[in-house]
Amino acid sequence: MKKILVVAEHRKGEIRPVTFEMLNLSSSIPGETTCVILGKDIGGMAEEISKKADRVIMVQHDSLENFNSELYWVALEEIIKEENPDIIALGHTAMGMELAPFISERIDAPLATDIVKIEEVNGKIHVHKYVFSNKILAELELRDSDTYVITIRQGEFKEEIDDKNGEIEERSFTPPGSISKRFIEYVEPEEVGVDISKADIIVSVGRGIEDEGNIELAEELAEALNGVVAGSRPVIDSGWLPKERQVGISGKTVKPKLYLALGISGAFQHIVGMKDSELIIAINRDPEAPIFQVAHYGVVGDIFDVVPELIERLKKG
Amino acid sequence: MNIIVCVKETPLAESEVIISKDEKSVDRDALTLGINEWDKYALEEAIRIKEEHGGSVTVIYAGQSEDVLWESLAMGADEAVRIDTETSFDGRSTARVLADVIKNRDHDLILTGLMSSDTGNAQVGVLIASILGIPYATIVTDVRVENGKVVVERELEGGTGERLELEMPCLLTIQSGINEPRYVSIMGIKRAKRKEIEVLSADKLDEYASLVRLYRPPVSLAEMIEGSPSDVAEKLVEIFKERGLI
Numbered sequence: 001m002k003k004i005l006v007v008a009e010h011r012k013g014e015i016r017p018v019t020f021e022m023l024n025l026s027s028s029i030p031g032e033t034t035c036v037i038l039g040k041d042i043g044g045m046a047e048e049i050s051k052k053a054d055r056v057i058m059v060q061h062d063s064l065e066n067f068n069s070e071l072y073w074v075a076l077e078e079i080i081k082e083e084n085p086d087i088i089a090l091g092h093t094a095m096g097m098e099l100a101p102f103i104s105e106r107i108d109a110p111l112a113t114d115i116v117k118i119e120e121v122n123g124k125i126h127v128h129k130y131v132f133s134n135k136i137l138a139e140l141e142l143r144d145s146d147t148y149v150i151t152i153r154q155g156e157f158k159e160e161i162d163d164k165n166g167e168i169e170e171r172s173f174t175p176p177g178s179i180s181k182r183f184i185e186y187v188e189p190e191e192v193g194v195d196i197s198k199a200d201i202i203v204s205v206g207r208g209i210e211d212e213g214n215i216e217l218a219e220e221l222a223e224a225l226n227g228v229v230a231g232s233r234p235v236i237d238s239g240w241l242p243k244e245r246q247v248g249i250s251g252k253t254v255k256p257k258l259y260l261a262l263g264i265s266g267a268f269q270h271i272v273g274m275k276d277s278e279l280i281i282a283i284n285r286d287p288e289a290p291i292f293q294v295a296h297y298g299v300v301g302d303i304f305d306v307v308p309e310l311i312e313r314l315k316k317g
Numbered sequence: 318m319n320i321i322v323c324v325k326e327t328p329l330a331e332s333e334v335i336i337s338k339d340e341k342s343v344d345r346d347a348l349t350l351g352i353n354e355w356d357k358y359a360l361e362e363a364i365r366i367k368e369e370h371g372g373s374v375t376v377i378y379a380g381q382s383e384d385v386l387w388e389s390l391a392m393g394a395d396e397a398v399r400i401d402t403e404t405s406f407d408g409r410s411t412a413r414v415l416a417d418v419i420k421n422r423d424h425d426l427i428l429t430g431l432m433s434s435d436t437g438n439a440q441v442g443v444l445i446a447s448i449l450g451i452p453y454a455t456i457v458t459d460v461r462v463e464n465g466k467v468v469v470e471r472e473l474e475g476g477t478g479e480r481l482e483l484e485m486p487c488l489l490t491i492q493s494g495i496n497e498p499r500y501v502s503i504m505g506i507k508r509a510k511r512k513e514i515e516v517l518s519a520d521k522l523d524e525y526a527s528l529v530r531l532y533r534p535p536v537s538l539a540e541m542i543e544g545s546p547s548d549v550a551e552k553l554v555e556i557f558k559e560r561g562l563i
């Protein structure tokens with residue numbers, strides 16, 4: 001039995017779903033899960049988590065209201081020392097990316113991030129993760145250690161465990177006298193223009209569209225289909241489409257009747273935002289593009305050959 | 318303001334990835350290599366900060382090739398250092414090699430990319446900061462330097478962000494889209510080759526995570542539509558009609 005210490009993730013009063021996925025880790029690595037939740041006014045969330053954890057450790061303090069890796073570490077250091085867990089798990093999220101490597105360095109533990117699978121092989125911990133732009137997977141063996149630090153990819157540890165009813169223990173917290181990193185405020189996106197999350201048909205373009213001038217081609221297709229144009233992050237980063245048109249983890253989540261992916265490779269951060277679309281069709285000239293793993297129909301081809309033909313045919317009716 | 322930027326050579330997303338027979342490496346000749354996407358944004362940001370506040374930009378790469386360093390010099394870095402070693406998927410040993418070099422150099426600010434596209438780790442930046450014991454922030458989409466402090470915006474999920482203030486020296490891992498990296502011409506790279514690259518050696522370190530094998534994901538589920546562009550268009554229209562989409 002391994003001791004798994006899960007660091008709960010929540011923002012603005014809501015538990016983030018990745019927390020429950022981490023609690024499912026005990027179905028991959030038989031073990032006892034202790035979930036640590038840090039924050040302010042978190043009693044309700046701790047209750048909810050306790051249904052799926054063997055134990056919950058709750059630390060409440062005004063200074064912990066918003067995530068801050070420096071303060072989180074001060075609170076976690078003692079808990080980690082006392083608990084001496086085999087595995088410390090965080091999400092591969094804005095929170096986990098900021099905190100997990102720091103913990104691993106402080107306690108000198110092997111670190112594996114963005115993992116999609118974990119297993120014990122001949123007494124060693126093995127993890128699996130996507131590498132080379134999500135095209136292939138790597139299996140890594142972690143060096144023997146008292147503790148391992150991992151971050152998990154969202155949506156990969158869905159196999160639910162039975163309900164538990166863990167005890168909630170409360171610990172105290174004294175913030176340090178001075179800190180070198182301070183939270184100022186949240187920055188919310190401006191809601192302007194088209195809301196792509198409401199569209200039934202989305203023509204989505206990726207870096208394969210090559211140039212701002214070619215967006216017109218996608219617009220023409222969207223018009224013929226009575227849909228809207230959206231894009232992957234590089235298209236938005238380049239300023240070819242406004243930010244509110246971005247699909248993915250740091251953009252919008254969409255579930256249209258048709259999602260047409262043109263020149264999009266299919267990075268996990270993109271897939272998260274569109275995988276529940278009713279019909280996904282991908283056109284990509286790379287037969288290995290990971291987008292074909294989630295698409296219902298795939299076309300290996302050049303968008304500049306296929307799309308004009310498609311527009312013409314649609315116009316003919 | 319002395320700024321250090323860690324840059325790395327990685328394959329483009331489109332590169333064909335061929336796994337070797339022993340399942341331990343990929344065929345390098347099949348890859349199209351360049352500056353890691355996130356590192357290009359980090360370098361551009363460093364150059365802009367230097368242009369505003371003065372100082373210098375030093376790029377550091379732990380690896381075998383010098384191309385990304387020439388390109389960085391052409392973009393506007395002042396100095397380039399190559400650590401002659403091979404790095405792996407183990408971010409902890411990579412970070413140690415880089416931190417060993419960085420700690421002996423003047424730095425007010427260290428920038429890295431958020432992640433490298435080959436490891437997909439998003440580890441090395443935070444690890445360097447942890448080794449050096451300096452504050453840091455990840456997934457940074459805006460940087461302002463004011464009165465010896467740095468105010469940054471970090472990207473969270475779903476379009477939300479947060480603003481943080483950090484003491485200097487600090488380390489930031491830069492997210493794509495923070496700026497528009499300047500274009501470098503072949504001539505620019507040629508001119509940059511008149512500069513020198515400092516080459517340092519590094520001891521081989523024990524790994525915390527070692528590669529067992531590389532393998533392909535389960536076969537694709539998509540039904541593939543084949544034929545000429547016009548055949549494909551015809552079949553797609555049929556599918557749209559069947560589903561009542563048009």
Ligand SMILES: Cc1cc2nc3c(=O)[nH]c(=O)nc-3n(C[C@H](O)[C@H](O)[C@H](O)COP(=O)(O)OP(=O)(O)OC[C@H]3O[C@@H](n4cnc5c(N)ncnc54)[C@H](O)[C@@H]3O)c2cc1C
Pocket residue numbers: 205206207208209231232233234235246247248249250251252262263264265266267268269270273283284285286289301302303304330331431432456
């Ligand atoms: C914290 C974080 C958050 C992120 N958030 C998001 C997000 O919200 N949304 C998002 O999309 N990404 C996000 N990303 C980025 C993500 O990791 C990928 O880099 C991005 O999705 C890749 O976009 P792409 O597929 O358009 O480009 P690429 O990966 O470069 O792929 C381009 C594709 O186009 C194909 N292609 C090129 N030319 C043609 C042609 N003529 N015809 C047909 N096909 C062609 C290529 O074969 C390739 O597959 C995030 C990354 C991080 C680290």
Ligand SMILES: Nc1ncnc2c1ncn2[C@@H]1O[C@H](COP(=O)(O)O)[C@@H](O)[C@H]1O
Pocket residue numbers: 323324325353355356377378379380404408411415428429430431432433434436437438439440441442
């Ligand atoms: N070998 C290397 N040389 C220089 N910088 C590196 C190296 N490996 C990683 N980095 C930096 O660390 C960032 C994160 O890398 P990773 O942890 O591999 O995802 C990259 O964007 C680079 O800025």
